[in-house]
Amino acid sequence: MVWKRKDLVGLKGLSREEIGLILETAASFKEVLFREVKKVPTLRGWTIANLFFEPSTRTRVSFELAGKRLSADMVNVSASSSSVVKGETLLDTAKNLRALVCDIIVLRHSLAGACHLLASRLPDVGVINAGDGMNEHPTQALLDMFTIRERLGTLEGIKVLIVGDILHSRVARSNIWGLTKMGADVSVCGPVSLLPRGIEKVVKVYTDLDEAMKGKDVLMFLRIQRERQEAGLFPSLREYHRLYGLTEERLKRLATKVILMHPGPVNRGVEMVPAGVDGENSVILEQVTNGVAVRMAVLYLVSTVLRR
Amino acid sequence: MGREKVILDPSGFRRALESRLCQPLLSEGFPLSDVVLIGIYTRGVYLAHRIQRWIKRRTGMSLPVGEIDINLYRDDFVRRFDLPQVRRTNLPNVTDKGVLLVDDVLFTGRTARAALSAIIDVGRPAFVKMMVLVQRPGREMPICADFVGVEVDPKDRRVYVELKEVDGKDRVVVR
Numbered sequence: 001m002v003w004k005r006k007d008l009v010g011l012k013g014l015s016r017e018e019i020g021l022i023l024e025t026a027a028s029f030k031e032v033l034f035r036e037v038k039k040v041p042t043l044r045g046w047t048i049a050n051l052f053f054e055p056s057t058r059t060r061v062s063f064e065l066a067g068k069r070l071s072a073d074m075v076n077v078s079a080s081s082s083s084v085v086k087g088e089t090l091l092d093t094a095k096n097l098r099a100l101v102c103d104i105i106v107l108r109h110s111l112a113g114a115c116h117l118l119a120s121r122l123p124d125v126g127v128i129n130a131g132d133g134m135n136e137h138p139t140q141a142l143l144d145m146f147t148i149r150e151r152l153g154t155l156e157g158i159k160v161l162i163v164g165d166i167l168h169s170r171v172a173r174s175n176i177w178g179l180t181k182m183g184a185d186v187s188v189c190g191p192v193s194l195l196p197r198g199i200e201k202v203v204k205v206y207t208d209l210d211e212a213m214k215g216k217d218v219l220m221f222l223r224i225q226r227e228r229q230e231a232g233l234f235p236s237l238r239e240y241h242r243l244y245g246l247t248e249e250r251l252k253r254l255a256t257k258v259i260l261m262h263p264g265p266v267n268r269g270v271e272m273v274p275a276g277v278d279g280e281n282s283v284i285l286e287q288v289t290n291g292v293a294v295r296m297a298v299l300y301l302v303s304t305v306l307r308r
Numbered sequence: 309m310g311r312e313k314v315i316l317d318p319s320g321f322r323r324a325l326e327s328r329l330c331q332p333l334l335s336e337g338f339p340l341s342d343v344v345l346i347g348i349y350t351r352g353v354y355l356a357h358r359i360q361r362w363i364k365r366r367t368g369m370s371l372p373v374g375e376i377d378i379n380l381y382r383d384d385f386v387r388r389f390d391l392p393q394v395r396r397t398n399l400p401n402v403t404d405k406g407v408l409l410v411d412d413v414l415f416t417g418r419t420a421r422a423a424l425s426a427i428i429d430v431g432r433p434a435f436v437k438m439m440v441l442v443q444r445p446g447r448e449m450p451i452c453a454d455f456v457g458v459e460v461d462p463k464d465r466r467v468y469v470e471l472k473e474v475d476g477k478d479r480v481v482v483r
Contacts, residue, residue, distance in 0.1 A: 001393070021393065028377065028394040037429055040380040300380075300394070 003301040007119035007127040010136035011178040019178055023146050025297035026290070032069055033292060043072035043303055049102040051093065052130070053079040053109045058264055058288065059130050059140070063106045066295035075102070094118050098125050103306060104299065106130050126302040134168055139298060140263050141174035143291040145182060147283055148218055150290070151259055156183040161212055163244055164222030164271060165194040165233075171263045172222060176203055187212065190244060193233040209244055213253075220261040221246060221271040237270050246272040251279065259283050315442070315460050315467070316480040324457035325355070329439055330362040332455060333408075340367065342434070343406040346374040348423050349395050351412035354473045355441060359410065372400035381422035403431035412469040414440040414456075417449035442467050442480055 001017050011019065032040055048067045050060050060076065067074040077097070079085070084093060090109065097105055104126035107115050112135035119127040131137040149155050160179055166172045166188045179186045180203070187204035188195065189212040199205055206212035213219065224240060234240050241247065246260065251273060254260075260272065260281045268274050277284060316324055333340065340363065347356030353375045360373050377395040409423055420438060427433060441457040444467055460467060462482040470479040 025394050028396045031397055032380075035430060040429070041425070042380040297394075 003304060006125075006302055006305045007115075007129075008138055008298050008302065009115050009119055009127070009129050011138045011141055011174050011181070012136065014178075014181070016181045016183075019142070019145070019181060022142055022294065022297050022301065023149060025301060026142070026146050026294040027150075029069075029296040029300070030290070030293040032296070033289065038069055039071055040069070041071045042300060043067065043070040046070075046072040046104070046303065047100075047102045048072045048074050048104045048106065048299065049097045049100075050074065050076045050106045050130075051097065051108070052077070053084065053090075053107075053114075054131065056108055056130070058291070059108065059137075062288070062291040063128075063130060063139075063295050063299075066292050066299055069292065070296055070299060072104075072299070090114060091117070091121060094122060094125070098122060104128065104302060107132070109133065124306070126306050128298060128302065131170055133170065134173070135170055136174045136177075137170040137263075138174050138178075139291070139295055140171050141178045142298070143287055143294040144171075144175055144220065144261060144263070145178055146290045146294050147261065147287050148184075148259070150286075151283060152217060155179065158184045158218060159216045160184050160186050160218040160220060161206075161216040162186065162188045162220045162222065163209065163212070164190050165224055165228060166190050166199065166222070167194045167196045168225070168228065169222050175220065187216075191234050191240075194228070210250070213250065216258065218259050218261060219246070220263075223263065223265065224267060224270055237267075241270050245270060246276045248273050248275065251276045251281075254281055256280070261287060264288070311483070313462075313482045314479065315482055316458055316478075318478045320458075321478040321480060324441065325358065326362060328457050329355075329441070329455050330359055330366075333359075333363065334366065338406050338435075340369050340371065342404075343408060344372045344374060344400045344402060345408045345410060346376055346399065346402075346423075346427065348409070348411040348419060349375060349377045350474065351469055351471055352410045354471050355412060355439075356408075356410040359408075359439070374399040374402075376423055376426055378419055378422035378426060381425045383418060383422070397426065399427070399430050401431065402427055402433045404434050407433040407436040408439055408455075409436055410439045412440065412471075413442045413444065413467050414438065414451075414453050415444055415446050415467075417447045417451035420451045421449045441469055 001021050064074050106128045108130040109132050112133035115129040115132045129138055162172050189206040189209050262284050345356040345360055347353035356373050360371050364370050375398045377397050379394045437454040439455040440453045443453050443456045443459045465482050468481050472478050
């Protein structure tokens with residue numbers, strides 16, 4: 001299997017083999033993170049720009065470290081401190097980065113499709129999606145899949161339940177595309193007001209969390225955004241927690257082999273009680289570590305195409 | 309496929325491996341207790357394990373075996389179209405140890421150069437010696453092997469090392 005894409009726009013368009021290649025490559029890169037000198041010379045002389053139009057710490061730092069572990073030079077551009085506030089368009093900003101001879105642009109943008117736009121308009125620059133609106137967040141889903149596979153040995157037949165605001169979640173979308181392709185059995189659970197229309201055609205849908213949790217291997221809780229409550233999509237955080245959160249009582253009922261995931265940042269006491277976040281079932285911090293290995297793999301694979 | 313010439317048949321292969329690679333290790337001046345074997349993916353890894361098993365049978369000593377993938381250290385990225393998958397590098401502690409670096413063929417020396425960089429990134433070995441089953445002319449780097457199974461000069465043709473583990477039988481051919 002040879003990687004042939006200069007961009008990673010989303011998981012929807014990837015084949016099972018391509019996803020498998022990224023995960024295998026990431027497994028090889030993980031070793032580098034635990035060396036005394038955490039660096040390989042693979043991308044020496046390369047320049048990678050983190051172009052972030054939305055706030056992010058985890059994803060930005062993770063890409064930055066991934067690039068640095070591969071010896072690339074990393075530059076961070078955030079919308080609030082760039083010419084974007086002076087009215088420059090996304091494409092112009094990106095063309096300027098290319099004029100500065102950046103080889104790869106990692107883009108986070110609030111508009112779905114922003115990454116696809118850059119990827120198709122910049123034929124000689126690699127573009128990696130770090131989250132585009134409500135569309136996709138492919139590297140998050142890849143690190144989730146990597147973590148599940150590392151913990152449970154496979155993705156085939158694994159029963160994954162994604163809980164929360166599915167409607168607005170690019171993490172959920174990427175995970176549904178990716179996990180389904182890899183043969184996992186994906187279902188979702190959340191208030192009807194936060195489920196996209198037609199989702200039942202793609203995955204199994206639950207509205208009762210206690211019913212949904214039965215027999216699942218992986219429970220993935222999504223971050224709830226407080227604005228959604230202000231928009232009237234659910235009545236209160238307390239009620240949300242009671243109906244769709246990991247409560248103390250639900251935590252007690254959990255089998256020891258079930259793993260708990262969250263893309264972060266966690267609202268403690270809303271999506272999950274602190275005992276769940278910090279408990280034995282939680283792999284939340286492993287997800288963070290694995291994120292660097294997965295992003296190294298993506299940067300590496302994309303670079304092999306750009307070099308040709 | 310062109311003409312095929314067998315350089316080592318299975319019994320020749322075995323003799324080259326045992327008498328020219330394994331046996332000389334016992335009479336070298338260094339204590340095997342401070343030595344690690346490191347195989348270069350793919351075939352060097354299998355050969356390193358074979359050498360390890362031979363030494364164990366002979367001396368009872370079980371040398372650590374590491375595996376190295378040199379893809380992250382290549383200098384010829386631009387010209388490679390079929391980049392193979394990056395495999396897991398898994399190195400034992402090399403600091404102050406003697407390292408026996410094992411590969412199937414020594415040709416340009418660029419793979420060995422990359423492997424040296426990778427080894428030096430994880431520690432400071434007491435020495436590194438190179439073991440190859442086949443040596444052929446064509447060096448582009450100042451690198452030579454310390455232990456050689458067989459020397460060939462295939463001119464413009466390629467050398468193929470076949471192993472039981474991968475190809476079903478042990479053989480060296482030129483095509």
